[in-house]
Amino acid sequence: MPDRSVREVHDSKVLAAMAHPLRRRLLDILRVDGPATASVLAAATGQAVGNISHHLKVLAGTDLVEEAPELARDRRERWWRRAPAVLAWSPADFPDDPVAAAAESLVLDRQSDLARQWFARRDTYPEPWRRAAFTSDHWARLSVAELAELEKRVLALLTELSDREIPDDGEERELVFLTVRAVPGQP
Numbered sequence: 001m002p003d004r005s006v007r008e009v010h011d012s013k014v015l016a017a018m019a020h021p022l023r024r025r026l027l028d029i030l031r032v033d034g035p036a037t038a039s040v041l042a043a044a045t046g047q048a049v050g051n052i053s054h055h056l057k058v059l060a061g062t063d064l065v066e067e068a069p070e071l072a073r074d075r076r077e078r079w080w081r082r083a084p085a086v087l088a089w090s091p092a093d094f095p096d097d098p099v100a101a102a103a104e105s106l107v108l109d110r111q112s113d114l115a116r117q118w119f120a121r122r123d124t125y126p127e128p129w130r131r132a133a134f135t136s137d138h139w140a141r142l143s144v145a146e147l148a149e150l151e152k153r154v155l156a157l158l159t160e161l162s163d164r165e166i167p168d169d170g171e172e173r174e175l176v177f178l179t180v181r182a183v184p185g186q187p
Contacts, residue, residue, distance in 0.1 A: 007085035012099045015089065017062040019103040022047065023055050024110055027064060030082035032175060035068045037079055056080050086159075111179045118177075129174065139187065147182060154180050 042049040059065040071079035094100030122130055158178055
């Protein structure tokens with residue numbers, strides 16, 4: 001099971017490294033598919049290898065990715081993996097910082113884009129998958145402590161699902177994007 005320690009981000013340089021759509025995608029690919037070379041990542045993203053190498057260096061400079069030299073077949077080959085920690089940060093820690101606003105906006109855009117991609121291609125999935133996918137929203141009056149408890153419980157469930165060993169039971173499994181957002185608001 002992967003190390004899922006939490007890295008609390010308090011440095012806007014880390015947020016700036018994350019606040020780029022391609023770098024965010026590279027982090028996602030490395031999290032889901034595991035270590036890769038710049039060439040593999042270039043093929044997965046349709047980007048030039050030099051561009052991928054540049055973005056990997058930016059991510060490595062903030063310890064978001066690290067080299068995996070044990071995977072190299074020779075000294076020229078460079079493998080990269082995502083740093084093992086789950087990233088956590090709060091916009092409240094970056095008051096009036098445009099980098100934090102950009103990072104939050106990127107996260108929201110990425111979540112929305114992934115949902116839109118599903119809507120655009122859902123007809124290519126068999127009926128059971130179309131029925132199983134869901135969206136839900138709710139309104140609840142919560143205290144700060146209750147919201148913190150909700151976060152703890154939901155994140156524990158999501159971590160359990162994402163970190164589990166995949167059962168060898170013959171069931172078909174798809175990669176599923178899971179997102180949760182709980183914010184104060186008004187209808």
